[in-house]
Amino acid sequence: MERKININRYKCACCGACIAVCNFNANEIINTFLEIKDKNCTLCFSCIKACPFRAIELEE
Amino acid sequence: MTDYDIIIVGAGPAGSTVARSAAENGLNVLLLEKRQEIGVPVRCAEGVGKEKFNEIFKDIDKKWISAEVDGAKVYSPDKKTEIVLSGDKAGNEAGYVLNRKIFDKDLVKLATLAGSDLMVKTTATGLKKNKDQGTIELTMQNSDEIFTAETKILIGADGIESKIGNWAGMNTTLNLNELESCVQYQMTNIDFDERFCHFYLSYETIPGGYLWIFPKGKNVANIGLGVLSSLSKKSPKEYLDNFVNNNFPDGKIIEINAGGVPVGYPLKSAVNDNVMLVGDAARHVDPITGGGILNAMIGGLFATNIAIESINKKDYSVKTLKKYDELWKNDFGKTLHRNKKVQEKLLTTDDKTLNSIFHSMENYNITEANTKKLLYEIIKRNPKLLWDLKGLFI
Ligand SMILES: Cc1cc2nc3c(=O)[nH]c(=O)nc-3n(C[C@H](O)[C@H](O)[C@H](O)COP(=O)(O)OP(=O)(O)OC[C@H]3O[C@@H](n4cnc5c(N)ncnc54)[C@H](O)[C@@H]3O)c2cc1C
Ligand code: SF4
Ligand code: SF4
Numbered sequence: 001m002e003r004k005i006n007i008n009r010y011k012c013a014c015c016g017a018c019i020a021v022c023n024f025n026a027n028e029i030i031n032t033f034l035e036i037k038d039k040n041c042t043l044c045f046s047c048i049k050a051c052p053f054r055a056i057e058l059e060e
Numbered sequence: 061m062t063d064y065d066i067i068i069v070g071a072g073p074a075g076s077t078v079a080r081s082a083a084e085n086g087l088n089v090l091l092l093e094k095r096q097e098i099g100v101p102v103r104c105a106e107g108v109g110k111e112k113f114n115e116i117f118k119d120i121d122k123k124w125i126s127a128e129v130d131g132a133k134v135y136s137p138d139k140k141t142e143i144v145l146s147g148d149k150a151g152n153e154a155g156y157v158l159n160r161k162i163f164d165k166d167l168v169k170l171a172t173l174a175g176s177d178l179m180v181k182t183t184a185t186g187l188k189k190n191k192d193q194g195t196i197e198l199t200m201q202n203s204d205e206i207f208t209a210e211t212k213i214l215i216g217a218d219g220i221e222s223k224i225g226n227w228a229g230m231n232t233t234l235n236l237n238e239l240e241s242c243v244q245y246q247m248t249n250i251d252f253d254e255r256f257c258h259f260y261l262s263y264e265t266i267p268g269g270y271l272w273i274f275p276k277g278k279n280v281a282n283i284g285l286g287v288l289s290s291l292s293k294k295s296p297k298e299y300l301d302n303f304v305n306n307n308f309p310d311g312k313i314i315e316i317n318a319g320g321v322p323v324g325y326p327l328k329s330a331v332n333d334n335v336m337l338v339g340d341a342a343r344h345v346d347p348i349t350g351g352g353i354l355n356a357m358i359g360g361l362f363a364t365n366i367a368i369e370s371i372n373k374k375d376y377s378v379k380t381l382k383k384y385d386e387l388w389k390n391d392f393g394k395t396l397h398r399n400k401k402v403q404e405k406l407l408t409t410d411d412k413t414l415n416s417i418f419h420s421m422e423n424y425n426i427t428e429a430n431t432k433k434l435l436y437e438i439i440k441r442n443p444k445l446l447w448d449l450k451g452l453f454i
Contacts, residue, residue: 015103016221017241017320021289023233029221031096031181049236052243052318054295 003043004059007034011055018047018056062195064090064177065371067211069184069198069224071098071168073353074339075217077360078367079171079178085368089176090209091168092200094183099164103220103319104353105244105274105282106158107257112354113156116361124163125156127275130255136418137262137411143421144256145434155257157274157282158353187214187227189333194376196334212376213367214335217360220320222341228332232343237290238324240269240350243297244284246276246315250308254278260303263411267291269350271303283308286321286350288407323347323403326396330388331381336363344388346396347403349431355392362387395432398452402435405449417442 012034019027026040027047048056066082068075071093079091106126114120131146131154146154172178182202190197196214200207216224225232252258258273260266268288273281283304287296304311322343330342338344339356346352366384370376409417420441424434439446 013316013318014101015242015318015320016219017239017289017318019221020234020320020322021236021239025223025226028223029094030183031094046236049292050239050241050289050320052241052296052320054297 004038005036005041005043005048006057006059007036008055008057011053013053013055015052017050017052021046021050062193062212063209064088064211066090066213066215066367067092067196067198067209068215068217070217070219070222070339070341071095071171071178071180072164072217072219072339072356073167074219074341074356074360075215076164076167076171077357078215078217078338078364079176080167080174081361081364082367083171083174083176085364087368087371089171090211091171091176091178092182092184093168093178093180096181098168098180099161102160102315102317103242104160104317105272105284105350106160106276106353107272107274107351108156108158108353109351110154110156112358116354116357121166124158124166126159127157127254127277129155129157129257129275132257132259133253134259134261136415137264138415139260140415141418141422143418143424143434145431146256157257157276159276184218184224187224194334212334212371213381215363215367216335216337216341217339217356219340220322222337224335225330225337225341228335230327230329230332230335230337232327232337232341234320234322234324234343235290237288238322239289240286240321240323241289241292241296242269242284242286242317242319242321242350243300244282244317244319245300245304245311245313246280246282246317247304247308247311248280248314250279250281250283250311252281254281261414263409263414265302266299267293268407271300280314282317283311284317288323291407321345321350321352323350323400325400326389326393329382329385331378331384333378333381334376336367336381336384338363342388344392344396346399348399348406355388355396358392359388362391399431401452402449405446413445417445
């Protein structure tokens with residue numbers, strides 16, 4: 001299966017920290033939902049380290 | 061005919077300040093907010109300096125303020141020394157802890173009462189330069205409806221998650237060493253000195269940031285921390301849980317907040333043709349305190365003045381808008397720059413050194429204190445350690 005990042009919805013607080021560090025326009029908060037645009041995501045993992053709740057997980 | 065003189069993306073303190081003052085000056089204004097409820101969820105500890113806040117608002121509504129404090133106490137990593145900054149004289153450390161759910165919404169109400177248009181649950185999704193007209197076409201979405209509007213000036217007030225800067229050709233993406241990753245609990249049933257805001261420093265347990273306790277009323281406080289994303293080994297939540305379990309085992313969490321705070325050097329420029337960035341979108345946040353509310357509003361007023369000038373001149377080019385850069389750089393920009401230098405130094409200071417710096421500050425308790433004076437005094441008392449910072453304070 002292809003690697004991609006997933007949001008653990010039980011953890012995510014919709015805070016926007018991950019968006020500020022994404023250089024690839026691969027994430028966006030739409031109202032109360034964080035969306036990842038897989039086709040833009042380079043798996044650089046910046047967002048994983050920026051997330052206060054460690055809500056972003058790598059799916060292998 | 062263009063649809064608007066100014067479109068503002070984001071209805072936080074920055075955006076609603078621009079919308080209100082531009083509308084008061086007779087401009088045709090649209091304020092856009094993607095959330096369905098202004099100000100919610102809160103991403104803030106809500107502290108502001110009293111003096112500046114009073115300067116900005118002639119009539120402060122009591123409902124905006126949850127608590128008033130006399131000053132701040134800053135604790136050394138070993139908690140053996142505390143530095144007290146009290147502001148009952150002329151200092152700027154006395155402050156308000158706001159209720160941003162009410163404050164942010166009221167600012168938006170004031171903007172609409174001044175004549176600004178408002179759309180909530182409406183997201184800006186892209187922009188295009190309209191070369192012939194020298195304007196900008198902004199695309200927005202609300203529900204299934206996708207529509208555009210043409211504007212002379214576009215204000216990016218879209219906060220930490222800003223896209224406007226990047227869309228307009230200014231790179232505002234933060235590196236991991238430029239982002240404080242924050243978690244905060246609003247807690248009840250806790251016992252602490254409610255006359256002060258409290259700040260805890262420690263490289264080991266709060267790497268690259270600090271922990272705060274800001275009173276929100278009787279036995280209620282915002283307790284949170286920010287850690288530098290590039291330095292933190294554990295998640296910010298773990299660091300906070302640790303502190304809370306040790307210090308407030310009986311406290312009850314009534315709200316959970318999170319957020320990111322930009323703590324890099326200020327942008328070289330916050331403008332491009334037709335576009336100005338304000339507030340967190342312009343990364344106008346103090347790299348030591350993480351405070352951005354006041355700068356968002358002060359910068360908002362600067363941006364409005366320049367927008368009015370450029371609309372009168374019918375010239376929306378980067379050359380005209382650059383005057384906004386001059387205004388913010390000569391105002392809070394200087395502090396941002398200086399405090400970034402100090403913050404970089406702090407990032408290389410271990411707990412042992414921090415303890416000794418605090419120790420050198422024992423018996424320091426002047427009522428007229430402010431952060432600048434405090435930093436100056438610290439450097440004076442630790443000349444060897446902090447010699448390279450001396451130039452910043454003369
Ligand atoms: C945990 C934490 C604690 C803090 N504590 C303090 C403090 O004690 N004191 C202080 O002064 N500052 C503090 N800050 C910083 C402060 O919260 C910000 O500086 C302030 O909110 C900036 O205001 P703003 O208007 O620029 O942005 P925001 O208040 O973030 O508003 C931006 C708005 O833009 C909207 N938006 C974004 N993208 C779009 C789009 N595409 N379309 C439409 N709308 C959009 C967002 O939904 C949001 O409502 C703290 C921050 C954090 C995270
Ligand atoms: S992994 Fe990198 S590219 Fe993908 S969303 Fe996170 S920050 Fe953006
Ligand atoms: S940083 Fe974490 S908590 Fe914040 S929006 Fe991104 S995934 Fe959610």
